[in-house]
Amino acid sequence: MPILPVKIAIAYDFDGTLAPGNMQEHTFLPSLKIPAAEFWAHANQIAKENDMDEILAYMQLSLDEARRRDLPIRRSDFEQYGSGITFFKGVESWFDRINAFARERGIELEHHIISSGLREFISGTPIARHFTNIYASGYRYDANGVAVWPALAINYTNKTQYLFRINKGINNSYDNTLINKYLPEEERTIPFKQMIYIGDGETDVPAMKMIKYQGGTAIAVYNPEIKSARDKPSPRQNCENLIRQNRAGYIAPADYTEGSPLDSLIRLVIEKIKAEVELKSFTL
Numbered sequence: 001m002p003i004l005p006v007k008i009a010i011a012y013d014f015d016g017t018l019a020p021g022n023m024q025e026h027t028f029l030p031s032l033k034i035p036a037a038e039f040w041a042h043a044n045q046i047a048k049e050n051d052m053d054e055i056l057a058y059m060q061l062s063l064d065e066a067r068r069r070d071l072p073i074r075r076s077d078f079e080q081y082g083s084g085i086t087f088f089k090g091v092e093s094w095f096d097r098i099n100a101f102a103r104e105r106g107i108e109l110e111h112h113i114i115s116s117g118l119r120e121f122i123s124g125t126p127i128a129r130h131f132t133n134i135y136a137s138g139y140r141y142d143a144n145g146v147a148v149w150p151a152l153a154i155n156y157t158n159k160t161q162y163l164f165r166i167n168k169g170i171n172n173s174y175d176n177t178l179i180n181k182y183l184p185e186e187e188r189t190i191p192f193k194q195m196i197y198i199g200d201g202e203t204d205v206p207a208m209k210m211i212k213y214q215g216g217t218a219i220a221v222y223n224p225e226i227k228s229a230r231d232k233p234s235p236r237q238n239c240e241n242l243i244r245q246n247r248a249g250y251i252a253p254a255d256y257t258e259g260s261p262l263d264s265l266i267r268l269v270i271e272k273i274k275a276e277v278e279l280k281s282f283t284l
Contacts, residue, residue: 005108006277008270009166009190010098011207014115014122014136016200016235017254019087020223023117024062027084032065039065055116055137055153063139063147074145075120082124088223090256090263095130097258101267107274110190114162116154116203133171135162156203160210167192192216194273196266200254201238208247217269220248221262224255 015022025036032039039061047057066073095111102109110132113122119136122128137154139147152173154162161179165171169189170178185191192214197207200221208218220242222235233241242248250269252262 005103005106006194006274007108007110007190008102008194008196008273009110009112009132010196010198010266011112011114011163011166011211012197013199013204013207014113014117016223017198017221018091018127019085020254023082023085023121024058026081026086028062028078028081028121031071031081032069034065053153053155055155056150059118059137059139059150059153073147075139075141075147076145078118078120078139078147079124082118082121082128083126085121085125087127088254088256090258090260092126093258094256094263095127098263098266098270102270105271105274107270109270110166112162112166114154114159114197114207116156116159119152133162133166135165135173157206159204159207163192163195163197163207163211166190166195194277196269196273199248200235201242205242205247208242212247212249217250217273218248219262219265219269220251221254222251224253 012018019026022036029036029039043058043061044054046052046061047054063073099109111130113131113134113136115122115136117136119134119138122134122136128134135154137150138152140149140151142148164179167188167190168178168183192211193216195211195216196219197211197216198219198221199208208220212218220239222239224236226235228234228237239248239251243251250265252265253260255262257263
């Protein structure tokens with residue numbers, strides 16, 4: 001039998017997965033008095049005009065617009081914006097509940113964020129303490145704690161490298177020596193087969209596809225309150241397409257309350273992973 005506890009990691013996208021919409025739209029953009037659609041259109045235009053990564057474009061625009069309005073842009077200010085983020089139902093009690101469920105079954109459960117949003121915002125939320133790592137875009141700060149330059153930009157394609165960091169137990173974003181070093185599967189901290197990725201849409205496709213290819217579990221979640229429009233599919237329809245395209249294994253509404261379909265699904269997946277690890281001990 002395997003040496004307990006069995007280690008399992010859940011990696012979460014943030015925007016649209018744990019909280020509705022984009023995190024900047026909860027408190028930051030309202031403080032700037034900029035409509036969300038206008039801000040994102042401007043950021044995308046900057047990216048297009050400069051052949052620029054869209055994440056870097058929105059990060060620069062955030063600083064520029066805040067400076068124009070004489071709003072402070074210290075790390076503590078961004079964390080304060082994060083404290084005002086609201087979550088999908090059940091999120092704030094989810095981690096203690098699912099951790100207790102795992103412990104009762106001899107499982108050591110880790111939680112990680114992999115997000116294109118801002119790590120400073122996430123660090124200011126009441127759920128930040130539950131994450132082993134918050135892999136998210138972030139700024140470099142001067143001696144006074146004022147944001148001066150993007151330090152890290154995580155886009156939809158480079159999200160995959162952070163799954164490898166979890167896999168190899170690399171708890172930072174800067175060390176590229178360890179991540180590229182060959183490590184036999186049996187020496188890796190958490191095998192991909194013992195990883196769950198939860199995301200909400202197309203920006204999660206590379207991560208979902210990779211985790212499925214490696215034998216892990218990809219779950220697509222959606223906001224059930226948003227319906228389809230004339231020229232735009234609903235979040236549920238987007239998730240159903242991810243299933244059809246073999247990019248996700250399961251879908252569920254983004255409702256983390258006890259007994260919800262998502263809660264039941266993740267519990268089943270955790271038990272399935274544990275059973276597979278234990279069954280492996282009976283093979284050569």
